[in-house]
Amino acid sequence: MNVIVKVAHLTTIHLLAASILKLVSSDKTFNKLAWKGFPLCSNSINNTLLSQKFNVTAEEFNSRRFVKTCGIHCQLMSPSCIAFQVNVLKSVNGGSYNLYCYGFDDLPSDICMNLNDNCSFFLADKPIYMTVSSWEYGNPLPQSTLVEVVGAGKYYTSITYPIGVSTYKLNMLARSLYDYHSFNTYNDPNMALYMKNYLMNTTNGTVIVGQTGDEPASAIQGVADYLKSVNLDVSTLQFRGKWVFVWQQGAYGKTKSHIFNGYGLFTKQFLICNLGLTCLHFFVRFQG
Secondary structure, eight states: OOOOOOOSTTOOOOOOSOSEEEETTTTEEEEEOEETTEEEEOSOOOTTOSEEEEEEETTTOOTTTHHHHHHHHHHHHOTTOOEEEEEEOSOTTTOEEEEEEEOGGGOOSOOEEOTTOOEEEEESSOOEEEEEEEOOTTSOTTGGGOEEETTTEEEOOSSSSOOEEEEEEEETTTTEEEEEEEEOTTTOTHHHHHHHHHHHTSOTTOEEEEEEESOOOTTGGGGHHHHHHTTOOOTTOOTTOEEEEEEETTOGGGOEEEEEOSSSOEEEEEEEEEOSSSTTOEEEEEEO
16 A cells, blocks of 8 residues: 655654655655555665665664655755665564665666565656567567566567567656567668667667567677667577567666576666656666
């Protein structure tokens, strides 16, 4: 259940186990990240964190107050604080807790499911959860081509049997995909060049979601140097390998690109957040 807590003038108001924390004084809503019922958090802690607070004792920790206190600490420390994470170091009996506060530039490099339920990550944005699959010969179609924006829409390729690389553009505000393209690099070697030109001419700030179907590797090595220059390295992609990615024109450091050369359907989950400052001010993280 989502609980919104209003904190005016930083007065003490108790907080139930919350997935949304509202700080009226800062006009920010912190959303607790979760995937399939499990909390999401990170093990990658950046040394440039805005703030760190270690070893909060169990006596200090109160599930009805502590998350609210963390949000206040995050905002008081810096208006640029957009996320915080609470880690449980030990059991509640005699245990302690760590708090990490993040600005945009020091968000963790990876976020994943926490099966032990011993940490929570709160973000000042409602993220897009997306599942993207890459398929091979013999995988059932069209369901294997699914790209799902969880809670917002499911997308299947409009081609009966897509081969090569398929792409969509992502509208982060509408939480939807549009402008589907298919580049059949297997049957037409020129398609790799068409894909390169498509990416090169994409408007700055546009987010591209990519997936592949049996078989993407043929002819794609002809544009491998360009792809590597925009952080889409396909040097390890083998014949009938799989490839999924989320990429933004002009912000290549945010790319998440995954290659799998084994058998079977290959699926990855992505967490995409638009923090609303500019079209380039978003981040992509991988869950799994």
